[in-house]
Amino acid sequence: MAVFVNNATYLNYGNKPAGKARAVLWPVLVHRILYPEVAQAKMNLFQKVVMRLVRAKVYDVEDLADLTGFHKNLVLLIFAQLISRGWLSDDAKEITEVGEKAIDEEDEQTEKLVSGYLFQDAVTGKLWPRMENRLALEEPINHGEERPKFVLNRKTGKSINPFKPLFKARRCDAPTSANTLDAWQEYRSDYRAARQLAYSGELPKQVKLSGISYQSEQPESAWVIVWITASNDSNLWSIKDPFGIRDEAWWLANSLPKVLDSNKNLAKKLAELIGQPEPDEQTASEWLTSLKDQAELQVLLDYPWAKNDPDITAALAVLLKRREMLDSGQDHKNDLEAAITEAQKLLEVLMQWLIVSYQADNGALPKSGRNDWGLNERVLEALQIPSFKKEIIRVLARQHLQSVIRCLNSPVSSLKALLFAAALGSIGNTDHPLKSLSDKQLRLNDLLSLADLRNQTSHGNSLHTGKNYKEITIDTAREYINYALQFTEHFKEWINVQEK
Structure with a gap:
């Protein structure tokens, strides 16, 4: 077992995210490991x-x-x-x-032994799904003081004072082979997913290995600088991945309430990020619950028909909160991109509801294994959906049909593929909403434009790419937020009567 020791070792693997953010020092136990690095022949x-x-x-x-x-x-x-x-x-x-x-x-690989580092959360005792081959030490500029201060930008001299939380140090069990393997697999899975969303140059070098051995029984205590912003979902805040592999450090989301319970001043600072009053006599857990309840209550007041589907309610709450934040002046580039993301997420949740609520007749679907745009167009035309004009069909036909069909059982994909899959549910379902709603109501050209704009925000959009990117303004963000809300409201008649 190991116990965290409050020392002056600080690690920084990432940069401050764009927009309004708060730096927090997170306590970890650092395990030095030795592993055979795999190199391809x-x-x-x-x-x-x-x-x-x-x-x-x-x-x-x-x-x-x-x-x-x-x-x-x-x-x-x-x-x-x-x-x-x-x-x-x-x-x-x-x-x-x-x-x-x-x-x-x-075989086609050679191995050499290299050293690296695993991080164990000192709050929960769980291993982080991240591995590094270096210790990115950050030296404070006010050595010996209780609240460390760091230079954020060496050119401008701008500095930060990360919040250093109090927490009850727990005895952390030594990692087992099983949870070490779990952490490694989650790390590899995150890295693989990140490669599909980002340019390879934006990612840190991947640690490749074929086995792990711990070099010492006792880990070293350290603090990792993490950044917290307003969230894109119902969790209120987003803890950014300090290693820059994914957008969020998803493994820390459930730990934050535990830290807030012991650090009321941190709760006050984070309240500023989401434009909410700080907690008074409530505990952090009570305050978080009340904030979520308030958001959902507002949705039920303005959109009572959404009560039958908690996922649509949650997505509506997030988007309404984003609109409120933009109206209050939080309109940094990062906030505008988040608005586009959240508008699309609401439509994706709605499409998932359609796919599950109106099951497609798989027996009536083509079995072609190859992607045939002409076949896809004929399928979409045969559905006779009023809002599926020629230009809409032409765009949707570029989706891989078998991937779309897979969405019928597991509706996780792009917005365009989900729309295609939802439309297939109209086969044999004469009361399907898409059969009744008009092109004027749905404005699918705007939905496709939103999907394209959302794809743009997923990647680095600098001049180096040679591509032309649409600028996201405050008016653009508001336009798509309102579009997503209006689009969803057109389905209220069906959502309101749908049996749960």
């Missing part, structure tokens, strides 16, 4: 096949093409690659000594 499979055949005295281009099924030009290209790397002789008839060494490797 330089020889690919095609090269290895040709090398083995050359070693078997098969080096005629036509013979190699017949045996491997490769085109002769591909064989010649592989020959050129192998000769240039010094693995084959110039006449491509002999394997060099270097080539023999490369081909005789037992």
Whole structure:
């Protein structure tokens, strides 16, 4: 077991997020680990096949093409690659000594032992799903003082005073093999998901390993700088991933209320981020509950028909809160992008409700395994949905049909794919809402524009990309918030009567 010790070791792996944010020092136990780092070999499979055949005295281009099924030009290209790397002789008839060494490797990877670090939450005792190969030490500029101060920008000299919370140090059990594996798998899963959403240059280097051993029994105590902003969801606040892999440190969301219970001053500072009055005589838990209740109460007052679906109620509450924040002057670029994200999330939740409430007849759907835009267009036209004009059908037809069909069982995908899947639910359901609502009511061109704008906010949109990006203004954000609210309200007749 280990107990956190309040020391002066501070770590900083990320930068301040755009917009209004509060820095907080989070207590962790740092475990030094040793692991075999996996490095891929330089020889690919095609090269290895040709090398083995050359070693078997098969080096005629036509013979190699017949045996491997490769085109002769591909064989010649592989020959050129192998000769240039010094693995084959110039006449491509002999394997060099270097080539023999490369081909005789037992597998396509080599390993070297490197050291790294795992982080154990000192509040909960759980391992963070993050691994690092360096300790990013941050030195305070006011050594010895109780509240450390750090330089945020060395060019301007701007500094920060992160909030250092009080908390009851608990005895943390040493990580087991099982929870170490869980942390590693969650880290790898987050990194894989992040690669699909971000440019590779925006991500820290991934730690690749094939095993872990702890170098010391007792971990070291440290404080990690984390940033907290107003949330994009019903959790009120968003703790940013200090390592920059995902947007949020999702593993800390449930820990924040525990920290707030012991740190009323922190609750007051975080209240400023969401434009709410600070708690008076309430505990932090009571205050958080009351804030959520207030938000949901406002939704039920303005949108009583939403009471039958708690997910739609929650998404409405988030969007209404965002509109209120924009009206109060919180209109930084980050806030405007969040507004676009939350507007789309409401529509995604609505599409998920449609998919589940109006089940599609799978037997009536095409079984083609390849994506055929022409087939997709014919399917969409056959649905005879009033709001599906030609330009709407043309855009939706670019979605992969089998992916859309998978949404019928697991409705997690892009807004366009979810709309396509929801439309398939009209097959055999004559009372489907999309059969009744007009193009004038739904304005699907605006929905597709919102989806495109949301995709823009998911990536870095600098001049370096060479692409033209639409500027998100306060008017744009308000426009799409109001559109998403009006769009959803058109479905109130069906949501209100839907049996839960």
